Amino acid sequence: MxxxxxxxxxxxxxxxxxxxxxxxxxxxxxxxxxxxxxxxxxxxxxxxxxxxxxxxxxxxxxxxxxxxxxxxxxxxxxxxxxxxxxxxxxxxxxxxxxxxxxxxxxxxxxxxxxxxxxxxxxxxxxxxxxxxxxxxxxxxxxxxxxxxxxxxxxxxxxxxxxxxxxxxxxxxxxxxxxxxxxxxxxxxxxxxxxxxxxxxxxxxxxxxxxxxxxxxxxxLKLLRIFNFGKRSYWRLPHSSYGQDSEIWLLVCQTYQRGTNGFYIAMRMKAGKDIETFTIDKTLILNFWTIDKEDDPPVLQVFEGYGKERKCCFYLYEYDEPQHELNIEVIPDNGTPLGLPETLQMINFDNPEGKDEKVWARILSIWDEQQGEAEFKKTKEAISGFADMSNAYHIKDVFISKTTFSLIIEHDGNTSNYHISVDKYYFLTEINPSQKIVIVKSLEDDALYASWPDRGDVIKLSEFTVK
Incomplete structure (x- = not known):
């Protein structure tokens, strides 16, 4: 047959x-x-x-x-x-x-x-x-x-x-x-x-x-990244700097991959002075990979996290010589989430024209002084967890056949938090050198031990404290 x-x-x-x-x-x-x-x-x-x-x-x-x-x-x-x-x-x-x-x-x-x-x-x-x-x-x-x-x-x-x-x-x-x-x-x-x-x-x-x-x-292999750089700034085409001017910051997230990943996009509004920008919208941008020549270039956009997350689909085109990203919403595939139809990337190395030179100078200063800190806060908000490493310092990690232990310093006191490895199967697979931090959930306000590279979390209240 x-x-x-x-x-x-x-x-x-x-x-x-x-x-x-x-x-x-x-x-x-x-x-x-x-x-x-x-x-x-x-x-x-x-x-x-x-x-x-x-x-x-x-x-x-x-x-x-x-x-x-x-x-x-x-x-x-x-x-x-x-x-x-x-x-x-x-x-x-x-x-x-x-x-x-x-x-x-x-x-x-x-x-x-x-x-x-x-x-x-x-x-x-x-x-x-x-x-x-x-x-x-x-x-x-x-x-x-x-x-x-x-x-x-x-x-x-x-x-x-x-x-x-x-x-x-x-x-x-x-x-x-x-x-x-x-x-x-x-x-x-x-x-x-x-x-x-x-x-x-x-x-x-x-x-x-x-x-x-x-x-x-x-x-992540299903998502593509472009040569925007780790952090890139985008304006509405040919727009000039001024109070309430709109600018977008795109931050690339690749985890352990080199050519695949997604972007966290933040819409910022300029304040009364060149040091002030307010982030009023945060989105996740997933540019789907194209396997066939006739595959449509699809951009999937998320806003919020957990049960409140919204989703929308766009078609996109990236004009690399002009550094312009053009998008068009796909009808009946979610409510549009506020992306402009066209964004123009600011060229920091060779800005052209007065307006782009002004943007490049102002944003270079802002990025150096505030960019990383603001992105960290934004990433926490969109992930639903706030990093509490400054208040809860993990001094050491121990794993035996029966017990997983964290030595945590908080408010000048050091405590031993331990839990049976039988409680969570993944505890038998990890090692003490893997990255672990204490985070606070923005949803239930509880503290968690988090393995960010694995995506695992355990509520700290489940540990026994000595």
Whole structure:
């Protein structure tokens, strides 16, 4: 049998891209549904198979190898689902939660000997060798077990409710994974899922954020940076300095990558003197990478944090010779978040014209004297945590087989904060040399021990103090 045909039939049968044959035909631009029905029945020529494959890839931004992986997810669900369900006590109201915990944490102690001998090794190897396929299977098992009709949520633009159901389980398993929780909150802001596949893809990302320490760096590969420099200043085209003049500061964030990252953008208003600028808006700018020539240049923008975070999408164009960034809001993809249609980067090395020379001189002084401090405060506000290192100094860190300890100096007193490593699994994976700071949550005003490079936090009140 034609393998490509078999893959398409699997994707159509499982409603990967549309809830029905007619809906998929409409998505692909056909006037009627018969071509999809004939495809499902295997009554089409190879040219038609190739054409529909190409149309699906173009419509949903995929490559042929992606279709193969998606089909493997559905084949995997078909193979594993009944075998897993038969191991569960479905009369227990939390059986789905317990199933996801087992699949996430490899906890199969209460499963049958037959399952542990025959099925568990296959699952564990798949999880290690093909993570996207494995988590796609788990995502579909979660959707199927809950009886979720994905297209009802898509039609109502309420896919965030499905994300919320999953995130409640994962945040229960990994309460310390603050970065993963923020990523899930970002997913909930996205109401542009077009198909079941989009939901599965988002779930894969969430699962990997929660279960992989370095996935943040992997996710950054989807975002691009430009040669703006670490910090760049932007004005409205040809605008001059004066009270209430608008200027934007973009600060590049790359973590451990060199060519991928995102920007924190701050809108500043000039005050009555050249030393005063007020930051009145802060945004996160994600410029998506472009994989295909016909991919649209998409800019994803966030404002706020946590449950209050807002999201909007723009199209952008960067005119490098003119140092101009042009953006255009994408209709029906979130409320515009206040970015100007055009921003012009200030050239500090070779400013042209009187106005740009004035801006370059004033902002050079401000950046040197206040830039880093103001950015630190802004970053704290947008992350939801304030750095308390000046008040709570971590003098030493100790890890044994049973205990994790922090020696903290505060108000001239030194105390030993310790917690059992069994309480949080990640404590068995860290080492004393990893960066750790004490932060205060702007949401609940509580103090936390934070590992910023990992994205993990533990409330300080959970430690025992000596």
């Amino acid at each position: 034609n393998e490509k045909l078999e893959i398409l039939q699997c994707l159509i049968e499982n409603q990967a891209f549309a809830p029905s044959h007619s809906a998929l035909a409409k998505e692909l631009g056909y006037n009627g549904k018969m071509v999809i029905y004939r495809l499902s029945e295997g009554k089409v020529k190879d040219d038609t198979i190739n054409k529909i494959t190409e149309q699906i890839c173009n419509r949903f931004g995929l490559y042929e190898e992606h279709l193969y992986k998606i089909a493997r997810i559905f084949y995997g669900v078909k193979f594993f689902y009944d075998k897993l369900i038969s191991e569960m006590n479905t009369r227990n109201p939390e059986w789905i939660k317990n199933l996801i915990i087992s699949l996430t944490c490899n906890e199969y102690d209460n499963f049958s000997h037959k399952f542990k001998d025959e099925i568990m090794p296959v699952l564990i190897d798949l999880k290690n060798d093909e993570r996207d396929v494995y988590w796609g299977i788990v995502a579909m098992i979660f959707i199927k077990a809950n009886g979720i009709d994905a297209y009802k949520y898509i039609k109502k633009k309420e896919t965030w409710k499905i994300v919320d159901m999953l995130e409640n389980i994962l945040s229960y398993i990994y309460p310390e994974r603050h970065d993963a929780h923020e990523a899930a909150e970002n997913m909930k802001r996205l109401n542009n899922a077009q198909a079941l596949w989009n939901i599965i893809h988002n779930f894969i990302i969430i699962f990997r954020y929660y279960t992989e320490e370095n996935f943040r760096n992997e996710a």
